[in-house]
Amino acid sequence: MKAHLKTYGCQMNVQDSLQMKGLLAKQGYDHTDNASEADMVLLVTCSIREKAVDKVYSDLGRIREMLPDNPNMVVGVSGCVAQQEKENLFKRFPFVDMVFGPDAVSELPTMLKDARDQKQKGFKSRILKTKFHHKKDFEFVNLLYDGEENRVKAYVNIQKGCDNVCAFCIVPRVRGAEVSRPSSQIIDEIKALVDLGVKDVTLLGQNVNSYGLKDTGEVTFAQLLEKIAKETNLAQLRFTTSHPKDVGDDLVEQFKNLSILAPHFHLPVQSGSDRILQAMRRQYDTKHYLTVVEKLKKVRPDIVFTTDFIVGFPGETAEDFEATINLLHTVGYDLSFSFTYSPRPGTTALRLEDNVSEEVKKERLDILLNRQRQVSGANNAKLLDTQQTMLVENYSAENKTWFGRTGTNKIVHLQDENPKRSLTGEFVKVKVIKANPHSLIAEAI
Numbered sequence: 357m358k359a360h361l362k363t364y365g366c367q368m369n370v371q372d373s374l375q376m377k378g379l380l381a382k383q384g385y386d387h388t389d390n391a392s393e394a395d396m397v398l399l400v401t402c403s404i405r406e407k408a409v410d411k412v413y414s415d416l417g418r419i420r421e422m423l424p425d426n427p428n429m430v431v432g433v434s435g436c437v438a439q440q441e442k443e444n445l446f447k448r449f450p451f452v453d454m455v456f457g458p459d460a461v462s463e464l465p466t467m468l469k470d471a472r473d474q475k476q477k478g479f480k481s482r483i484l485k486t487k488f489h490h491k492k493d494f495e496f497v498n499l500l501y502d503g504e505e506n507r508v509k510a511y512v513n514i515q516k517g518c519d520n521v522c523a524f525c526i527v528p529r530v531r532g533a534e535v536s537r538p539s540s541q542i543i544d545e546i547k548a549l550v551d552l553g554v555k556d557v558t559l560l561g562q563n564v565n566s567y568g569l570k571d572t573g574e575v576t577f578a579q580l581l582e583k584i585a586k587e588t589n590l591a592q593l594r595f596t597t598s599h600p601k602d603v604g605d606d607l608v609e610q611f612k613n614l615s616i617l618a619p620h621f622h623l624p625v626q627s628g629s630d631r632i633l634q635a636m637r638r639q640y641d642t643k644h645y646l647t648v649v650e651k652l653k654k655v656r657p658d659i660v661f662t663t664d665f666i667v668g669f670p671g672e673t674a675e676d677f678e679a680t681i682n683l684l685h686t687v688g689y690d691l692s693f694s695f696t697y698s699p700r701p702g703t704t705a706l707r708l709e710d711n712v713s714e715e716v717k718k719e720r721l722d723i724l725l726n727r728q729r730q731v732s733g734a735n736n737a738k739l740l741d742t743q744q745t746m747l748v749e750n751y752s753a754e755n756k757t758w759f760g761r762t763g764t765n766k767i768v769h770l771q772d773e774n775p776k777r778s779l780t781g782e783f784v785k786v787k788v789i790k791a792n793p794h795s796l797i798a799e800a801i
């Protein structure tokens with residue numbers, strides 16, 4: 357049997373998909389990239405912006421057209437659109453068999469069996485699982501999907517949900533309250549990944565900095581990093597996403613103490629204007645944010661920062677936007693993920709007047725992207741002729757280059773016309789011979 361999974365949105369969804377692929381493999385399903393030949397199609401959806409939701413709906417329209425040729429295909433929708441729209445999805449797309457939210461990922465095999473049984477009996481199934489589990493009942497999937505070859509990098513869930521109240525964000529509504537995964541499970545998974553050859557692990561959560569704080573007897577995030585460094589043979593460790601209000605001095609200290617931590621910090625700021633940060637209910641101001649950045653730079657001078665920006669939030673004036681541009685230059689981000697504000701159902705920002713026109717939002721986004729490109733280009737230009745260490749991920753026969761990343765997460769293309777042996781999974785010293793804004797070209801030393 358074959359399954360086709362299509363994943364939209366963030367790394368949390370990518371990770372959910374990977375786990376569901378593992379669960380499906382145990383049920384005898386091979387993955388196929390071709391939806392029309394699949395026995396089951398599952399969309400792992402994202403609702404962070406309206407455009408992402410529209411994309412899911414248009415893909416469901418395409419799946420509907422495949423059904424006359426493949427009437428036994430089971431169609432499922434999971435992820436954040438499923439959690440947000442619930443039974444409305446059955447009304448709009450009656451051919452859908454299963455709608456389930458992120459809390460029900462581990463129940464996929466049972467749901468799929470029920471849907472298949474119903475189909476075989478000639479009935480239509482309507483399986484809906486969008487109730488959040490109580491914190492004590494929530495179960496993380498403890499299954500390692502080893503169906504991917506040459507895994508040099510891996511993501512490990514350490515938390516689900518979010519207890520924050522950012523005014524623009526739909527995540528707490530679709531992913532529920534924060535739950536921290538037991539540290540013993542995290543350690544076991546990292547050990548197993550290392551045995552599979554993984555060198556670089558990114559710990560995943562909506563707000564990893566608050567890991568363990570609400571669980572008696574659990575370690576804090578800073579302690580978790582130390583535990584991983586001490587108890588596993590992992591070579592390189594990263595994490596995402598952080599909340600600036602929760603980056604404590606204990607975490608800053610770990611960047612001094614733990615060499616396993618890559619010198620890269622993704623620290624979403626969203627806006628450079630204190631007025632807008634307050635309207636966004638982010639619970640910090642730019643002074644606090646810059647203090648955290650300075651502390652990290654002090655203990656780890658080679659650290660680089662990346663961030664997220666939202667432009668055109670309700671009430672954002674030209675001065676507010678200018679403050680965002682200034683912050684971009686002050687921190688000197690290597691990269692930023694920037695989007696225009698998109699009103700989302702159930703968020704408190706809906707109470708604010710969305711008074712920045714689409715034209716102005718687009719104009720500001722273009723300016724921001726342009727400035728970011730200049731800053732990224734200037735940062736990379738400083739690396740010309742320097743020696744760097746990259747972790748090699750794969751070889752491109754077409755480009756005759758090895759692909760990899762530095763500890764600072766910069767993309768490196770290492771030229772190698774005639775590779776004599778595989779470098780995949782190795783830390784290799786290289787010399788930078790060309791610097792583009794978003795990648796480096798290097799030669800072997």
Ligand code: SF4
Binds near residue numbers: 563
């Ligand atoms: S911290 Fe804020 S932006 Fe991040 S997931 Fe939670 S509510 Fe959303």
